[in-house]
Amino acid sequence: MTDMTDLSLAEARDGLRARRFSALELTDAYLAAMTAGQPLNCFITETPDRARDMARASDTRLAAGTAGPLEGIPLGVKDLFCTKDVLSTAASHILDGFIPAYESTVTANLWNAGAVMLGKLNLDEFAMGSSNETSYYGPVLNPWRRTGDTAKLVPGGSSGGSSAAIAAGLCLAATGTDTGGSIRQPAAFTGIVGLKPTYGRCSRWGIVAFASSLDQAGPMARNVRDTAILLAVMAGHDPKDSTSVDRAVPDYEAALTGNIKGLRVGIPAEYRVDGMPQGIEAMWRQGARWLQDAGAEIIEISLPHTRYALPAYYIVAPAEASSNLARYDGMRYGLRVTGKDLTETYERSRGAGFGAEVKRRILIGTYVLSAGYYDAYYLRAQRVRTLIANDFKAAFEIVDVILTPSTPTPAFALGERNDDPIGMFLNDVFTVPANLAGIPGISVPAGLSEDGLPLGLQLLGKAFDEETVLRTAGVLEGAAAFTARPAQWWRT
Amino acid sequence: MSVQEIYDARHGEKGGYLTGATGEWELIIGMEVHAQISSKAKLFSGSPADFGGEPNEHVSLVDAAMPGMLPVINEFCVAQAVRTGLGLNAQINLRSVFDRKNYFYPDLPQGYQISQFTYPVVGRGEVRVDLPDGGVRVVRIERLHLEQDAGKSLHDQHPSMSYVDLNRSGVALMEIVSQPDIRSAEEATLYLEKLRTILRYLGTCDGNMQEGSMRADINVSVRKPGRPLGTRCEIKNINSMRFIRQAIEYEARRQIEILEEGGSIHQETRLYDQVKGETRSMRSKEESHDYRYFPDPDLLPLEFTQAWVDDIAKGLPELPDAKKARFMSAYGLSAYDASILVADRETAEYFEQVAKGRDAKMAANWVITNLYGALNEAGLTIQTSLVSAAALGRLLDLLADQTLSGRLAKDVFEIMFSSGGDPEAIVLERGLKQVTDTGAIDAAIDAVMAANPDKVAEVKGGKDRLLGWFVGQVMKSTGGKANPQMLNDALRQKFGL
Numbered sequence: 009m010t011d012m013t014d015l016s017l018a019e020a021r022d023g024l025r026a027r028r029f030s031a032l033e034l035t036d037a038y039l040a041a042m043t044a045g046q047p048l049n050c051f052i053t054e055t056p057d058r059a060r061d062m063a064r065a066s067d068t069r070l071a072a073g074t075a076g077p078l079e080g081i082p083l084g085v086k087d088l089f090c091t092k093d094v095l096s097t098a099a100s101h102i103l104d105g106f107i108p109a110y111e112s113t114v115t116a117n118l119w120n121a122g123a124v125m126l127g128k129l130n131l132d133e134f135a136m137g138s139s140n141e142t143s144y145y146g147p148v149l150n151p152w153r154r155t156g157d158t159a160k161l162v163p164g165g166s167s168g169g170s171s172a173a174i175a176a177g178l179c180l181a182a183t184g185t186d187t188g189g190s191i192r193q194p195a196a197f198t199g200i201v202g203l204k205p206t207y208g209r210c211s212r213w214g215i216v217a218f219a220s221s222l223d224q225a226g227p228m229a230r231n232v233r234d235t236a237i238l239l240a241v242m243a244g245h246d247p248k249d250s251t252s253v254d255r256a257v258p259d260y261e262a263a264l265t266g267n268i269k270g271l272r273v274g275i276p277a278e279y280r281v282d283g284m285p286q287g288i289e290a291m292w293r294q295g296a297r298w299l300q301d302a303g304a305e306i307i308e309i310s311l312p313h314t315r316y317a318l319p320a321y322y323i324v325a326p327a328e329a330s331s332n333l334a335r336y337d338g339m340r341y342g343l344r345v346t347g348k349d350l351t352e353t354y355e356r357s358r359g360a361g362f363g364a365e366v367k368r369r370i371l372i373g374t375y376v377l378s379a380g381y382y383d384a385y386y387l388r389a390q391r392v393r394t395l396i397a398n399d400f401k402a403a404f405e406i407v408d409v410i411l412t413p414s415t416p417t418p419a420f421a422l423g424e425r426n427d428d429p430i431g432m433f434l435n436d437v438f439t440v441p442a443n444l445a446g447i448p449g450i451s452v453p454a455g456l457s458e459d460g461l462p463l464g465l466q467l468l469g470k471a472f473d474e475e476t477v478l479r480t481a482g483v484l485e486g487a488a489a490f491t492a493r494p495a496q497w498w499r500t
Numbered sequence: 501m502s503v504q505e506i507y508d509a510r511h512g513e514k515g516g517y518l519t520g521a522t523g524e525w526e527l528i529i530g531m532e533v534h535a536q537i538s539s540k541a542k543l544f545s546g547s548p549a550d551f552g553g554e555p556n557e558h559v560s561l562v563d564a565a566m567p568g569m570l571p572v573i574n575e576f577c578v579a580q581a582v583r584t585g586l587g588l589n590a591q592i593n594l595r596s597v598f599d600r601k602n603y604f605y606p607d608l609p610q611g612y613q614i615s616q617f618t619y620p621v622v623g624r625g626e627v628r629v630d631l632p633d634g635g636v637r638v639v640r641i642e643r644l645h646l647e648q649d650a651g652k653s654l655h656d657q658h659p660s661m662s663y664v665d666l667n668r669s670g671v672a673l674m675e676i677v678s679q680p681d682i683r684s685a686e687e688a689t690l691y692l693e694k695l696r697t698i699l700r701y702l703g704t705c706d707g708n709m710q711e712g713s714m715r716a717d718i719n720v721s722v723r724k725p726g727r728p729l730g731t732r733c734e735i736k737n738i739n740s741m742r743f744i745r746q747a748i749e750y751e752a753r754r755q756i757e758i759l760e761e762g763g764s765i766h767q768e769t770r771l772y773d774q775v776k777g778e779t780r781s782m783r784s785k786e787e788s789h790d791y792r793y794f795p796d797p798d799l800l801p802l803e804f805t806q807a808w809v810d811d812i813a814k815g816l817p818e819l820p821d822a823k824k825a826r827f828m829s830a831y832g833l834s835a836y837d838a839s840i841l842v843a844d845r846e847t848a849e850y851f852e853q854v855a856k857g858r859d860a861k862m863a864a865n866w867v868i869t870n871l872y873g874a875l876n877e878a879g880l881t882i883q884t885s886l887v888s889a890a891a892l893g894r895l896l897d898l899l900a901d902q903t904l905s906g907r908l909a910k911d912v913f914e915i916m917f918s919s920g921g922d923p924e925a926i927v928l929e930r931g932l933k934q935v936t937d938t939g940a941i942d943a944a945i946d947a948v949m950a951a952n953p954d955k956v957a958e959v960k961g962g963k964d965r966l967l968g969w970f971v972g973q974v975m976k977s978t979g980g981k982a983n984p985q986m987l988n989d990a991l992r993q994k995f996g997l
Contacts, residue, residue: 334611
């Protein structure tokens with residue numbers, strides 16, 4: 009018998025419904041894989057008992073014929089989502105011992121659909137990072153290694169625990185969040201699929217906020233179909249989130265028709281950045297040819313304000329973060345380091361509770377919002393944001409989707425960019441514009457780099473047109489036929 | 501604000517200035533009033549907004565700023581703000597924006613207060629303040645915006661720690677900002693009273709200052725009349741009329757003394773010490789917080805339609821200024837009486853019930869002089885009074901149809917006031933009905949005359965003054981029930997006067 013953990017989400021779902029195996033068996037297989045995968049440091053908290061309880065309940069519903077759309081599917085949850093009665097850390101020391109009395113809307117949707125929670129996945133502290141190295145709980149290792157090299161690589165970030173766990177077969181799929189590329193970049197680094205939905209598509213309620221106007225939850229999975237299935241459950245209007253949009257959730261799986269005849273695909277000139285490896289450039293062209301072969305029309309387009317996206321992002325996101333993280337003050341929950349008076353207690357708690365990257369962004373954010381600087385930084389960044397959104401609006405008059413590389417490089421080595429925050433920020437150059445504009449984007453594995461690492465292609469779509477994005481991604485996936493898997497070196 | 505924008509609220513009149521060693525000083529006051537919106541739930545969460553409750557009993561996950569919690573605007577609170585704006589004859593902004601005001605304090609769980617900075621929900625309006633000399637001071641309203649209240653720090657519960665009660669955290673406030681159009685401590689309290697009256701008419705704030713439903717920050721500066729504005733100091737968070745008056749008076753004197761000694765005023769925030777009766781520096785302009793305002797990304801801009809505003813406008817009650825004008829024109833009341841009667845909605849309604857179909861001036865007199873006098877003395881209000889408007893009206897009817905004399909009516913009123921009841925029943929029960937039977941009155945007069953022939957002779961000899969003595973005797977013998985007018989007429993007739 010093939011390992012149950014090799015099945016896709018769609019296959020596992022069908023297997024469970026056909027009673028070829030039980031939800032408990034499937035969950036146990038994943039719990040075993042998680043134990044074996046512990047060297048990767050994907051999970052901050054494993055919840056095996058809860059997983060088995062949920063699996064047993066799923067089996068009861070499967071037997072009773074009342075199964076939900078994700079019945080018995082074992083998932084990992086990025087530890088930015090608050091989960092009732094389960095430690096929720098945002099990978100930060102400052103949330104020590106924080107066990108919420110509530111469940112985030114997105115995860116509640118998943119459990120209501122019958123999914124099984126395996127545990128809470130590692131991430132960059134407060135989702136701030138592109139390598140998962142800023143986690144208080146230590147870095148996550150990418151299951152992939154360069155050909156003939158045992159150097160430890162990063163899984164991308166901030167949803168690095170999610171991407172690595174899926175790539176290593178430690179969970180069937182997972183939730184991620186994407187503020188500047190935190191779903192798509194790690195997906196690209198680990199050879200999996202990650203979708204950032206339209207801003208407002210998924211509720212933010214119960215997700216630890218990083219940058220409220222950019223944060224969006226989304227699915228990460230092994231393939232496009234699994235991603236579509238997961239998104240259909242995660243998405244939906246939530247009256248508890250004023251920025252969530254009241255709009256019917258389409259049947260995303262049904263959108264995967266494989267037919268993109270006549271689809272207009274934009275290739276933005278501005279995404280050809282200096283120093284991009286040849287392999288990525290070549291794969292991008294290859295991706296366009298695949299779509300063309302499937303009947304799409306390739307159109308060169310311009311997104312003229314692209315080069316301002318990253319600087320604008322690194323003003324808006326830290327500004328919002330500096331305010332969002334003010335609530336972690338040692339007063340009501342999490343870490344408190346008592347000082348001689350209130351001010352010192354604040355200073356010590358926040359000083360000890362936040363890591364260097366979080367402090368850096370709080371400082372930047374506080375600075376750009378200060379009196380006398382607000383207009384020059386924050387207000388200008390917001391204007392740039394409008395220009396970028398307008399770029400996309402104009403482009404989508406001409407094309408239906410936009411094809412770009414997901415990242416300018418494949419996964420890099422642990423520690424390689426720690427002394428170079430700007431270089432680290434540059435990793436988000438292709439993903440950030442979609443967050444600023446609020447549009448959906450997906451990363452699909454499309455090939456391997458010269459040294460054997462996965463590379464992703466990104467598709468960007470119109471707001472609330474995840475269907476076209478997914479349909480095109482499905483075609484790309486089929487043409488790329490990406491079947492490579494990392495060698496399971498961590499099992500030895 | 502530039503000097504040119506400050507209009508001369510004194511209309512060139514002199515008087516009311518403060519006198520210092522170097523001559524007269526003009527006091528310039530602007531107020532920021534925080535009024536708690538009357539609503540069941542808080543501004544951005546479903547928890548109850550009532551006063552009281554055990555500490556931290558009315559706290560939701562949002563109010564406590566748990567991770568991942570998000571604010572959702574309470575539509576009713578927005579309607580209350582719009583209603584208030586309409587009541588202040590103010591511009592209603594169909595689009596406004598919530599901003600975050602960032603600062604750290606334990607009673608501010610989010611680390612920021614959600615407020616409106618650049619785009620408030622209500623723009624310019626005005627409040628007309630009646631002055632004791634019969635004049636009117638128009639105080640222009642700069643803006644009204646919505647914001648969250650903070651929690652409360654309790655410093656006296658533990659020897660070394662402070663406790664925090666978050667019941668108030670997130671309760672909806674309206675901050676109503678006036679222009680610096682107020683010119684004396686008295687005007688400041690009159691302005692606040694008028695504002696309170698309007699809010700209570702509208703039902704948008706209960707105006708309870710003791711419970712903190714209304715608090716004021718006061719900006720005070722002084723200048724030589726006609727000169728440019730002086731530097732202002734802000735006195736924070738005062739919640740009683742008396743303290744407002746005292747704080748302004750103290751602060752004005754303090755500033756005048758400094759200026760007259762050749763010093764200068766430093767812009768700063770000051771606190772009023774109720775015990776010592778003085779203001780003291782809290783923080784200077786240099787130490788003032790940089791609140792790092794920016795639009796709250798968790799909330800969309802607040803947008804509504806003119807039709808929605810129009811619907812609210814349709815439900816607006818008659819407001820005190822309009823009511824006062826109507827009382828003067830429809831009932832012929834003096835401006836003074838009318839303004840007393842409209843000071844709160846309940847009194848005005850009470851008066852109108854009493855006046856309906858009756859002599860309105862008499863009704864006003866009874867409500868103001870008799871009822872108000874008694875209520876004040878007893879420490880009661882019109883709501884807790886035992887005398888209903890209907891009962892007082894029937895008492896006035898008994899007076900009008902001469903069942904009761906003025907004096908008897910006062911006696912009956914006293915009984916009604918202390919133990920309630922219907923005036924007719926009291927009259928019957930106690931036999932207080934006025935004697936209007938001429939025969940009975942004549943008989944009583946005859947009896948008194950017969951018993952006092954010497955007095956009769958004196959009157960007849962020209963001592964008219966003794967008539968009063970006869971009136972007293974007859975009243976005595978009839979138990980005060982003789983109709984005074986009829987008695988007088990009959991006596992004069994007897995003596996042929």
